[in-house]
Amino acid sequence: MSTAIALNTGTSRTVNLVLATWVSAINFWAWNMIGPLSTTYASDLSLSSTEASMLVATPILVGSLGRIVIGSLTDRFGGRTMFIVVSTASIVPVLAVGAAGTASSYPLLLVCGFFLGIAGTVFAVGIPFANSWFEASRRGFATGVFGMGMVGTALSAFFTPRFVRWFGLFTTHVVVAVALALTAVTCVVVMRNSPSFTPNTGPVVPKLIAAAKLPVTWEMSFLYAVVFGGFVAFSNYLPTYIKTIYGFTAVDAGARTAGFALAAVLARPVGGALADRIAPKYVVLVSFAGTATMAFVAVFQPPPDVWSAATFITLAIFLGIGTGGVFAWVARRAPAQSVGAVTGIVAAAGGLGGYFPPLVMGATYDATDNDYTVGLLLLVATALVALGYTALRLHAHEPQAQPSKGDT
Template sequence: MNTATAPGAGTGRGFNLALATWVSAINFWAWNLIGPLSTTYAHDLSLSSTQASLLVATPILVGALGRIVVGSLTDRYGGRIMFIAISLASILPVLAVGLAGTAGSYPLLLVFGFFLGIAGTIFAVGIPFANAWYEPARRGFATGVFGAGMVGTALSAFFTPRFVNWFGLLSTHVIIAVALAVTAGVCILVMRNSPEFVPNTDPVVPKLTAALKLGVTWEMSFLYAIVFGGFVAFSNYLPTYIKTIYGFSAVDAGARTAAFALAAVIARPIGGALSDRIPPKYVVLASLAGTAVMAFIAIFQPPPDIWSAATFIALAVFLGVGTGGVFAWVARRAPAKSVGSVTGIVAAAGGLGGYFPPLVMGATYDSVDNDYAVGLLLLLVATALIALAYTALRLHAREPARDPAV
């Protein structure tokens, strides 16, 4: 692909980017179906804090690891085929989770929640798809817009508990399954790959091995594990956190979680666009500094609703800006023919960054004082400060030459 000018990429690129963002949103909704209902499951099934945390974290793990393979497959087959395949493959797990929840079976919820993680791999498709449509100077914008598909987590947090109240648990999952099927059908009919897309038919394992040898892969994976991992973890665990700390109902906790997710979604393209204008390093530094400060404030449990809302929305904004900044950095530095492979690994690191926090939060919860201080201190304050120091001291503001093509 000609990464300098991307001739012909302007034709239909806005429409395809918008459609890709929608595909991401509906798959993120499917991926996050368990989180908004976690407090309900915990109550109905008499789950411990650790069991509830494991239930929330399981789809995150699979969605993270699956991105490694999906990113490489996108290099080979293109975004259109992979968007269709993942949307269709997510339908059965969505229905199965609904059946398991209706049956009140914790083991089945874990098993089917594992496969629900398929929907979370969608992110590794969209970054190379968007990159192929846009010239290098606008890839921060493009990846930021696609990343706004994270709004699916906000939609799930807000609407899923309400849908359950209105239509019932199983019917809610049927609605999402139908939405996935319709989305796949629209992609079949109208979605197109960029004219600049060139399939990379090299075997997957060597491609991944080569991508793992690149410095950009490890550096961006570390940063993305913190900013995107923090977003994923709180988008899934915040309903439990809010209900535990502040005593809100599942519906009210979902509404507040939706506000958190929406703030991050709005901030992501801003982070990407800023990174088209200034070096992404400075965008990421601001994100990490803000994340550390707001997480530290959250330790003291600001009173509801104004102060707690301001704290977590500000935290979401800093995390969202960081996700946009990191992937704008990836788009600048990753070899053009291996963007999918690098993206898959970096995206997997972000997902893994979201897997462990719910487990740590559940394990470190202090039931006597009713706080998560240790978890917040370890997960966001300490890690954000370490990443801040690493980025400031070790990474260049001005981009070096791209890593050699692999």
């Protein structure tokens, strides 16, 4: 009997983890609908580098800040409910962005892109959902697998420009909206919360305040802002970078960006699994060291296609390993009843880390020499600061934080 129950539980958690990863992927695709088309919008609407950067960065900002609230709501209502809510709420913004793009209106694209950020909040749902299904010794693996939902950015980078060429701009957005609707229906029918899930019915604001008082929240927020922020920034801005530096078409730039995103996605569960076996600190240290090195190499504009691809794919691998390592660290240290609140804040910090680099890249672009040296060197410096902070200030083995009154 006990064996049958164990097998049934194992099957259920596998099914729910796979489904959660798919929900994340389709929402990440929706969240990244503007990035792969940014060069097209910039050309059609005669946008400056700064205006194009704002267009790319706006959904990132909203998707990041929204995670703070969504994480706490997940503690209260459970991942199943919140996955359904986020997927459903993202449908109208996706269609609105398609309509704004069809109308060739930059102001409308900015406004609709603001609400498109809703899709980006999905990450704060999945981490506590995955945590609740798996024992502590496998949470690094579980959160790493869920993090593979970042593949949605690769899917968007590769398919969105092609869909636009094949079906048209608005029809492409309709396809993604339908996918979101079918995903929400699948969650209603198939998805279940873990039997170990216990709703935290306390008010949201006190939970957030309590989570904000935990040192682990801000320590992990800083680390995640670098690794996930770097991933988000490059996933959204790389099409512009590749077209500007190397002169590729939007479709070709999208394909290369998809390779970058896919490498980071595949590396994420590797980082999580490594962090289950060794102290997450060492996984994160390797990530920062590799990120700084490859960003410095990128300053010299490696020639296409082999050397530039090797540079950015290796950079993506180091960023992906870091994202898996950081959240394995969060799973170890955050109080069980406030994982959602802590996750929300940390995930928001990661998203915010991806908001500013596109703006910096656009603002520091040197049109005379056609290079992004300043922006890339700032990434090098940031990664080195994070490397030093992790090495000198954070301990490899730390006990799980204890909840304060707002967590209970």
